[in-house]
Amino acid sequence: MKLVKALKYLFWTIYNIWFYILVLLFTLIIILPSFVLMQLTGASYKHFYSAGVLWSDCVLYGMFMFPQKNKSLKTIKNHAYIFVANHVSMIDVMLLVSTVRENPIVFIGKKELEKIPIFGYVYKRTMILVDRSSNESKKRVFEQTKKKLNSGISIAIFPEGTVPDIEVELAPFKHGAFTIAIEHQVPIIPITFIDNKKRFPWSFGGLIGGSKGSPGKLRVKIHNPIPTRGMVKDDRVSLNEKVRSIMLKDLKSG
Numbered sequence: 001m002k003l004v005k006a007l008k009y010l011f012w013t014i015y016n017i018w019f020y021i022l023v024l025l026f027t028l029i030i031i032l033p034s035f036v037l038m039q040l041t042g043a044s045y046k047h048f049y050s051a052g053v054l055w056s057d058c059v060l061y062g063m064f065m066f067p068q069k070n071k072s073l074k075t076i077k078n079h080a081y082i083f084v085a086n087h088v089s090m091i092d093v094m095l096l097v098s099t100v101r102e103n104p105i106v107f108i109g110k111k112e113l114e115k116i117p118i119f120g121y122v123y124k125r126t127m128i129l130v131d132r133s134s135n136e137s138k139k140r141v142f143e144q145t146k147k148k149l150n151s152g153i154s155i156a157i158f159p160e161g162t163v164p165d166i167e168v169e170l171a172p173f174k175h176g177a178f179t180i181a182i183e184h185q186v187p188i189i190p191i192t193f194i195d196n197k198k199r200f201p202w203s204f205g206g207l208i209g210g211s212k213g214s215p216g217k218l219r220v221k222i223h224n225p226i227p228t229r230g231m232v233k234d235d236r237v238s239l240n241e242k243v244r245s246i247m248l249k250d251l252k253s254g
């Protein structure tokens with residue numbers, strides 16, 4: 001038994017290290033050159049996004065993880081949407097980009113991530129960063145979001161705000177994504193990741209009695225766009241509850 005346990009931990013350690021190697025490798029050979037080219041030529045973000053899709057696919061398939069969507073996205077070309085998904089793993093970003101292939105998305109993410117070497121440099125120049133402790137930062141997010149949506153670029157948000165503890169199935173949602181969707185009268189599309197926590201848990205260290213990462217399928221539950229046309233700010237609470245209920249049902253049904 002001790003040998004089996006030791007072999008499992010050896011595999012998990014190698015598997016986790018392999019993830020970081022893949023991220024660094026494909027960032028250097030795909031993302032960085034595409035970003036530099038975009039800066040030099042003035043190419044649009046939509047062209048850069050195709051490199052992000054390739055990067056995401058390479059990392060996921062390099063980890064022997066295989067996305068399985070329940071259906072195709074029902075979106076209109078050049079129309080903007082708000083995409084929301086549950087947040088449980090470091091592969092969430094890759095899987096969301098891989099899923100939303102035809103609709104360029106920009107993430108609203110934590111400002112702290114800009115400190116990550118190489119990745120952070122590109123991240124802060126292509127994504128919308130928010131400092132939740134600063135009201136001024138929140139105002140800038142609103143203006144940046146408006147600009148992106150008006151140009152046909154969709155916004156991606158993890159409404160839980162952070163990765164919850166491993167035992168939490170789905171943390172309460174913050175209102176940000178729903179407020180943005182209503183303020184800009186943009187449809188919101190819920191996407192549920194069924195297997196991400198099992199395939200590659202966020203916290204490699206503190207897991208007890210659970211999987212610490214393994215190859216396999218990544219089921220993605222895509223839902224139809226929920227229109228926000230005619231909604232007002234007070235509707236953000238009911239919209240929040242509706243979307244969370246949809247995603248929680250997906251997770252409970254497995």
